[in-house]
Amino acid sequence: MSDAKYFQTTKRGEIHELKEELHQLDKSKQKEAVKKVIAAMTVGKDVSMLFPDVCNCMQTPNLELKKLVYLYLINYAKSQPDLAIMAVNTFVKDTEDGNPLIRALAVRTMGCIRVEQITEYLTSPLNKCLKDDDPYVRKTAAICVCKLYDINPELVQDQGFLDALKGLISDSNPMVVANAVASLAEISEASGAGTLFSLAPESMPKLLAALNECSEWGQVFILDAIAEYRTEEAKEAESICERVAPRLQHANAAVVLSAVKVVLTFLPQVSNQDTVKTISKKLAPPLVTLLSSEPEIQYVALRNMQLICQKWNTILANDTKVFFCKYNDPTYVKMEKVDVMVMLASERNAEQVLLELREYAFAEVDVDFVRKAVRAIGRCALKIEKAAERCVTVLLECIQTKVAYVVQESIVVIKDIFRKYPNQYESVIAVLCENLDSLEEPEAKAALIWIVGQYAERIENAQELLEAFVEEFGDLDVEVQLQLLTATVKLFLKKPDNAQALVKQVLQLATTGSTNPDLRDRGYIYWRLLSADPQRARQVVLAEPSQVAYDSQRVDDVLLELLLKQVSSLASVYHKPAETFLVDSGRQAVTRAAVSSMSLAKHLGSGDDDDDNEYWECPGCSMECSVFVQNCAGCEASRGDAPTKRKDSKPEGDAAGGAAGGAGGGGDMLDLLGDTGGGGGGG
Numbered sequence: 001m002s003d004a005k006y007f008q009t010t011k012r013g014e015i016h017e018l019k020e021e022l023h024q025l026d027k028s029k030q031k032e033a034v035k036k037v038i039a040a041m042t043v044g045k046d047v048s049m050l051f052p053d054v055c056n057c058m059q060t061p062n063l064e065l066k067k068l069v070y071l072y073l074i075n076y077a078k079s080q081p082d083l084a085i086m087a088v089n090t091f092v093k094d095t096e097d098g099n100p101l102i103r104a105l106a107v108r109t110m111g112c113i114r115v116e117q118i119t120e121y122l123t124s125p126l127n128k129c130l131k132d133d134d135p136y137v138r139k140t141a142a143i144c145v146c147k148l149y150d151i152n153p154e155l156v157q158d159q160g161f162l163d164a165l166k167g168l169i170s171d172s173n174p175m176v177v178a179n180a181v182a183s184l185a186e187i188s189e190a191s192g193a194g195t196l197f198s199l200a201p202e203s204m205p206k207l208l209a210a211l212n213e214c215s216e217w218g219q220v221f222i223l224d225a226i227a228e229y230r231t232e233e234a235k236e237a238e239s240i241c242e243r244v245a246p247r248l249q250h251a252n253a254a255v256v257l258s259a260v261k262v263v264l265t266f267l268p269q270v271s272n273q274d275t276v277k278t279i280s281k282k283l284a285p286p287l288v289t290l291l292s293s294e295p296e297i298q299y300v301a302l303r304n305m306q307l308i309c310q311k312w313n314t315i316l317a318n319d320t321k322v323f324f325c326k327y328n329d330p331t332y333v334k335m336e337k338v339d340v341m342v343m344l345a346s347e348r349n350a351e352q353v354l355l356e357l358r359e360y361a362f363a364e365v366d367v368d369f370v371r372k373a374v375r376a377i378g379r380c381a382l383k384i385e386k387a388a389e390r391c392v393t394v395l396l397e398c399i400q401t402k403v404a405y406v407v408q409e410s411i412v413v414i415k416d417i418f419r420k421y422p423n424q425y426e427s428v429i430a431v432l433c434e435n436l437d438s439l440e441e442p443e444a445k446a447a448l449i450w451i452v453g454q455y456a457e458r459i460e461n462a463q464e465l466l467e468a469f470v471e472e473f474g475d476l477d478v479e480v481q482l483q484l485l486t487a488t489v490k491l492f493l494k495k496p497d498n499a500q501a502l503v504k505q506v507l508q509l510a511t512t513g514s515t516n517p518d519l520r521d522r523g524y525i526y527w528r529l530l531s532a533d534p535q536r537a538r539q540v541v542l543a544e545p546s547q548v549a550y551d552s553q554r555v556d557d558v559l560l561e562l563l564l565k566q567v568s569s570l571a572s573v574y575h576k577p578a579e580t581f582l583v584d585s586g587r588q589a590v591t592r593a594a595v596s597s598m599s600l601a602k603h604l605g606s607g608d609d610d611d612d613n614e615y616w617e618c619p620g621c622s623m624e625c626s627v628f629v630q631n632c633a634g635c636e637a638s639r640g641d642a643p644t645k646r647k648d649s650k651p652e653g654d655a656a657g658g659a660a661g662g663a664g665g666g667g668d669m670l671d672l673l674g675d676t677g678g679g680g681g682g683g
Helices: 003-007 014-022 027-042 048-058 063-076 081-094 100-112 116-130 135-151 153-158 161-168 174-191 201-211 216-227 234-249 253-269 273-292 295-311 331-344 350-363 367-383 385-400 404-420 426-433 442-454 462-470 478-494 496-512 517-532 534-541 557-564 570-574 597-606 609-613 654-664 669-682
Strands: 614-617 624-626 644-646
Touching: 014 027, 014 048, 027 048, 027 063, 048 063, 048 081, 063 081, 063 100, 081 100, 081 116, 100 116, 100 135, 116 135, 116 161, 135 153, 135 161, 135 174, 153 161, 153 174, 161 174, 174 201, 174 216, 201 216, 201 234, 216 234, 216 253, 234 253, 234 273, 253 273, 253 295, 253 557, 273 295, 295 331, 295 557, 295 570, 331 350, 331 367, 350 367, 350 385, 367 385, 367 404, 385 404, 385 426, 404 426, 404 442, 426 442, 442 462, 442 478, 462 478, 462 496, 478 496, 478 517, 478 534, 496 517, 517 534, 557 570
Parallel strands: none
Antiparallel strands: 614 624, 614 644
């Protein structure tokens, strides 16, 4: 009969009836009563008053009834700690039962009851279970040590449980090994001491042997532990890679990514280049296979592949087509695929990639994805010089579609191409200027204004184009206003006779008609430059613009090395260290990055803001770390003897005040500019 019947009763006096049923001598009726109690507890009813009555049912050889009672105890032990101690004797007795399932159940339940008084009685049974003859009991006890550490770390260390766990790494049963490794890794992370759990060379063969026989999640724990192992011997690194390689064919994506992490960790230490090439070839097929999984797994795989491609671009160099988007891919997967495509783009496959990106820009209906495709075309142009001309042609085709957001993205991208390859593709400027009316977004307006100002001498109606923007100066975004100010000054320096009135108008709008300090300061600086030294103004304003370079490093080298060690974790998905998005929890997930309670209390209580400027420099990666953290968030190195340093505070507003004061001290700015205009023309 279905257990749903236990959830369908709401009659009065139910608690009294349950109490009577719990005291029945018939064990089957007792079991029915406990099931009713558990059902009531599940739907949110308070049945804590039955605690002593339920505890009386523990003395039974019936495994199902014992499980139900233990479940009740775990739920109410916190609210009834004094009564929970009554069950301790039964727990201890059950840990010596002849049935290994009951022994394991007892020690597991004691570990789940998070009451300080219970932990005192847990040590002796736990010690026995760690040395039990049955592997099921040993693997359960291994996890129990981790739970006990969360409640009372000092007790675990004093009782020698950590040494017992390290001894279980050499156990003959692979599941025991996996649980021991998982428990040690959790304890090591919670303690904040990275050296608490370090694998010895003699442990490696046993871990590698256990890989083939334990469950898939056990394999993940072992692989993550192996990835933390460090060796200086090329032969050992090669051996580890070869032993782990079969895990790349596993059906579970977590196992595959963990195996990839291990291989990438030890691959740089392999000295034989032929072996490196052979192992590298084995990495591509499993990564590609992950793209046939569910969209969520594809996304995780793609985020990890971006990190891998930044350091080992050749691993997936021959699989560019795999990253071409399918019609039914979710947008978030398509976005990541485009990023990987650009990373893998080269002179050899540039035409193929551009045709695919062109198709996205023309045929897709998702606006964000189309924008991404257009920007990807521009990134290909910046990355591959020989493909730049073809990229510009494709972007002009995009502009011809007259679709507003496509046109605007194309203009922004072409501006970067002009900066990367000056004096090569200026013939398309006329086409860009024809689309002035379709520009609505600030970034696109700023891009076109920059182009007009930079190439004002080649555009006959440059002044008219800028005047169209000046008319609505007050309604423009600050980004556009700043660009318009600079472009107008450039036009004046290149065509002083025609643009004198326009530059006066824009400078006056920027300095007296705006409340934005950045815009005002730039206006005053330009005005003073033009008034004092027109030739110097030419050197400053008309200097060659800095070139835009394709930056394949989406994260810096130090962070990349850290994230590659955390492949298959959330850190590799967010592309951020775990410490930046995890907070301290009951399990102390990231206590190595958390502030100690005493230091934090002292910091908050002192009211001294100077502590915010104090830091110490990591001896390993030179990262600036808070004085309240003893391990570097970047490389996990210990602070050691690193001295405390203080950041210098920088006064704000001096530059703004100086610029404004210097410009304002010259009397009528319009008169000064008028003199400069004549001088500029004569020059």
